[in-house]
Amino acid sequence: MADERGLLLLLAVAAVAIGTVTAVTRPGLWRLGQDGTPTAGSGVRYGGSYRAGRWVAAPSRRQDWSGFQGRGPGAAK
Amino acid sequence: MAPASLGGRRDPALLLWPLASLVLPLLPLLVLLLSALEGQRRLLMVVPEGQRVLSVPFVLEDGWLGSPRLELTAEIPPNSLIALEVALLDASGRTVLDLTKDGWRASGTWAEEGETGTWQEDDAGLALALRPGRSGRFQLAVQVQDLLDEAGQPLPSPVVVRGSVRNHSVEAPLLLFTAVLSLAVVQVLLLACYGISRGRWVQRSQEASAAIRCEAGGPGLVRLGVVARWELPHDDPPLGAPPDPAPLELRVSDAQGRPLLQHWERVAVAHRSNDGDHWLSVRLTLHLRLPEHASYRFRVALPEAFRVAGDAWEIEWLQLTVEDGRMTAWPVSVLPLGGAVEGR
Secondary structure: OHHHHHHHHHHHHHHHHHHHHHHHOOOOOOEOOOOOOOOOOOOOEOOOOEEEEEEEOOOOOOOOOOOOOOOOHHOOO | OOOEEEEEEOOOOOOOOOHHHOOHHHHHHHEEEEEEHHOEEEEEEEEEEEEOOEOOOOOEEOOOOEEEEEEEEEOOOOOOOEEEEEEEEEEOOEEEEEEEEEEEEEEEEEEOEEEEEEEEEEEEEEEEEEOOOOOOOEEEEEEEEEEEOOOOOOOOOOOOEEEEEEEEEHHHHHHHHHHHHHHHHHHHHHHHHHHHEEEEEEEEOOOEEEEEEEEEEEEEEEEEEEEEEEEOOOOOOOOOOOOOOOOEEEEOOOOOOOOEEEEEEEEEOEEEEEOOOEEEEEEEEEEOOOOOEEEEEEEEEOOOOEEOOOOEEEEEEEEEEEEEEOOOOOOOOEEEEOOEEEEE
């Protein structure tokens, strides 16, 4: 029983330590100069991306607007 | 009330360290709170059509304590679309990141089943979380590429772009998940420490007394649970108030039948009702400390019936539970062994 209690305490401490340290240090976060681009929300187009530490501009592509992208009143109520 | 220490010695049935684990789920929430208290640099840019506007310089810090986060929101009129070009410039004015935000804002009215109202939706903001590689001064360059109305016609008004810069943002969803997960583990730990007994025996009787003989004693406490129920012989509601506290008798004897404890106590009788049913109930928990592991007999007795103001309550059942080896987080009242004891 004592072993189980110790294991549970160790599990709780490990969960807090791993979760909190990961949330603070964010090891997977994109770094400036890293290949690619940072993750972005909806409607974001990057004008290029990093390759081998250099920002490489993408060919200019103008967005063709076809209308609103909202979900309409049903979701807004 | 039994003291927490026995003659200067710590009560072995008192287990305090698991309570400290309750702090664990609070740690991620504390980090979240500290992160929310961090001051942020506000940005404000008024962007006329066709012009590129620079923000005030700001510092993006590199390090392990959180990460920089930039947020921008374009304030555009209802029912309009915007293509906003945003560039991140380093201290030398070189573009290090370049993006376009396609935003919109829509509003209108709705009518359904006789009700009406207005609705509004928008997606005119963006958030960037990144590490700068090394700390330094940066600027944003913002330009409105398009600002169109519903019909696709250009809108002439300048656009206000508001933003904020934080240098120590954290992953809030992960912190909340960590708090919930650790709370679940801590609850299991507390259950393992305070909710589990070495042995458990239950006796349910149709009479007003019950007895259990079992092997008990040793480290921890013996917990006795007494639950009893009386009902009326008919379905009519009771005429009078519940009876006065009832006398409860507890007898503990050893393997040879010699009495170790005879305890009397008056326990409150509660009147309960549910969906037309009425009953009286008693619920009581007692603690004993039996230093030696041996065979013991526990017997409890309550009144068979109550006659109050014309109501004839009769015993329906009585349940006695004996749990051995219980630990507690706080001092509890322990019945002393050795002879007759009169309780409350």
